Every structure is written in structure tokens, then in C-alpha cells.
Amino acid sequence: MAWEPRLVVIACHWCTYAGADLAGSLRYSYPPTVHIVRVPCSGRVEPEFIAEALRRGADGVFIGGCHFGDCHYKEGNYKAIRRFKLLKRALTDLGVDPDRVQLEWISGSEGKKFAEAMTAFDAKIRELGPNPMKGGANV
């Protein structure tokens, strides 16, 4: 069987998860390779979550949160982007392809944007190929 990517999408409950819901209600289609995990806030996403998904064989990890100023907890998404940017810098320096992890702000009304972002992410990961880090990176 041909390789199919496995994408982990960590979505904030108030915006991106609602956006995913709306994408379904509006009958927008997006790839079935996406596995959504709901978290209360993008500020809840520890770098460990992303690493654990990659270590266990996810081919890509996508974090979705609210737009700036829109966070239900006021500043969770500001913390999320700082952590995400710093993690991405470190992982890039360690040889992980930076495109394997993505962060996007998708609000509850952006069902179309969610579907488009998932389609684009799936295409990007298909281009990158399978994750070499399963079970920890091999040299």
C-alpha cells in the first residue's frame, strides 16, 4: 500500500476547532489524513506535544489557534507563537524540516480557511515524504 501521511492537528477549542466544525457543516472537503486533537487553547500546546507526535510517527503537526486579540484566555495565542517560533528555530538547527510543523490562526467563522489550510498542509507533507524521526531520529 502506498504511503499516506498522518497529520496531527492540534486545534484550540474556541476558534480552530469551531472552524473545523464549520468546514464540515458547510460541506467543504479536506484530506482524510488529518487527525484533530482538541485543546482548550493554543497556549496549552507545549513543545513536548509536538515532539511526542513526531516521535510517534506523525508526518506533520499543525497548530491552530485564535487570531491575535481573539483569544478566549486573552493571551494564550501570544504565548503559543513565542514557543512555536523558538521551537521551530531549535528544530531547524537540529536538522528537522521546519515545514513539518506549522502554526496558523483560524477563527470559528473561517471554515473555508480551515479546509484550505488542511489541503495545503497535506500537499506540503506529501512533498516532504515520510517522517524520519519515528521513535527518535536516526542518523
Add this chain to the structure above:
Amino acid sequence: MSKPKLAYYLAGGCGGCDIAVVDISEMLVDVALAVDIVFWAPTVADAKYKDLEAMPDGSIDVGLISGNIRNSEHEHIAHVMRSKCKVLIAFGICATNGGIKGLVNLHTTEQLLDKAYVNTFSTDNPNKELPQTSCVVDGKYELTLPSLMYARPLDQVVKVDYYIGGCPPHYEHVKKAFTALLSGQLPPPGSWITMGKAVCEVCDRNPVLKGKPKKFATTVKRTIDGAPSEDGCLLEEGYLCLGPVTQGDCGSKCPAANIPCRGCGGPIPGVKDFSLRAISAIASMLDNEELVDQIPGPVHLFYRYTLPSSFPYKRLKS
């Protein structure tokens, strides 16, 4: 009752942890009288590997290993120590998390050998001779050297019962650890021997302990940029200090001497991946996201002592 037997092995380490044991000064006399040191290689006792290998399995009560596992010899003796010792302790940050020498994983063995033996300004090696794992001298004596491997913490090679962090562990902490060992008051196997508090909780610079709020860092500075204030939090002033996620058994000695914590104490309880948690802690204490780009060399800061034990563990093919 016979004395408990102690074995100590220095693997890929610098010997600093051995010195930390000697640094317990007067207590060393009590410890030396209370235990029977059966093996301490290569630094203190005159015991050979074959002596250790000849001992019956499980005959040693406590084994300490300092240093990471860097070559085939370390790996072999780690396995021997595991089978001979009832309790095996990873002693010091190299054994627990890979240590500063774990940063070798950023390079390939070929790159390292090239740097060390060929491609340095002061090196005179026109034939590009490199150390070999075996060579024959005078046509009849075969000499061997262990082969290099990627650096690994001890628990990636054998099962470890207890962990003690520090580069090296502070002597007060070593005293407490020995007291706990000799009195049998140990935590559940698999845990760190630590008081469980972060460096910040014992740091005199911590504003929270003085009843003041903790502020975000508005700049990012290196230690060479100016000097920190007398008693202000280093992190607030922009000197990136890993105190919030590091065990404070050292008594916060570095921040007291104007040096930000670099995380040699190991992760505070509940943290599995030190580097990633440090990234998380430091990033959320920055005032804005532009500051993230100003951090020089995030790998060398956050992975300084923990590269082999933190995701992605080894360097990927570039």
C-alpha cells in the same frame, strides 16, 4: 553485618563528578569507613575490568556511573555494572542526560576526527592518519581501541534506578544523596534524588520570593553584554536563565555569581524532556515574539546539557 559494597565507573566524563565525591571532605572519611569500595575505575581504586567481571552478579550494593556512553568500552562496562550492582545510579548530568559532551551529537564522527586530527591550524598530519580501533605492533602484538559511538545517556543503554543531576553535583547534594543511600531512605526506583525544587525557588534574585511580581524580559542579552544588577532577576533583565526548569540542589550558585543558570542540574520533577520544557518556559517569559529571533544559538542554550536525551535525540542527516 558486612559493609555495603560500592562501585564507581567513569564513562565518557571529565572526572568532575569524582571530584564532587571527594569534595564532601570530612564526610568522605565516614563514607569510606561505612562502605567497601570494590571498584572505582579509572580514577581512584586500582581495580581492573577483569576483577569487576569476575564478581558474582548482584554482589555489589550500589553502583555509580558518571559520564555518558560514548564508545564500545563504556557500553560494555555499563552492562557489566548493571549485572553486578543491585542499585545503579546515574551520577551527574552526563550520565543522566548526556551532558555538555553530548553536544558531539551535533557532528558526525568523521567531522570530529577530521577536526581533532587533521584540519586544525596547529596539527601536523600530512598523511591524514586517524586513530584506528586496532593496530599490530612489531608484527605480533595486536592493540585495540574502543570504537566511537554517538553519545547516549546511561538509561538509553541499561536500566537506571536513580538519577543525580549536576555538572558536577554540588557537594552538599552529594552529602544528602550519600546520607539517603546509607540510611536506605530512597525514593521509588526510577526517580531523581533531588529536593524537587527549581533553582528559582532557592535563588536570592527571585522577585516572587520578595513579594514582587515577575516581569517579562524586554531584551535578550548574552552574558558578555554588560553586567546584571546586584539582586534583580537575571531573566527579567534579559539574561536567559534556565532556573525555572532546573533542579535547585546546587543552591543557585551560578545566579549568585551573575551567571545565568544553564540547566546542568537536570529537569525538575514532572519534566521528561528538559530542552523542550526550557524552550517553553523561556519563550513564554519573553515580552514579544521578535525577541525570539534575537536568541543566539538556541540549540547550544537549550540543549547544552541534554541534547542526547531530548527530542530529536540525535542529529538528523543534513
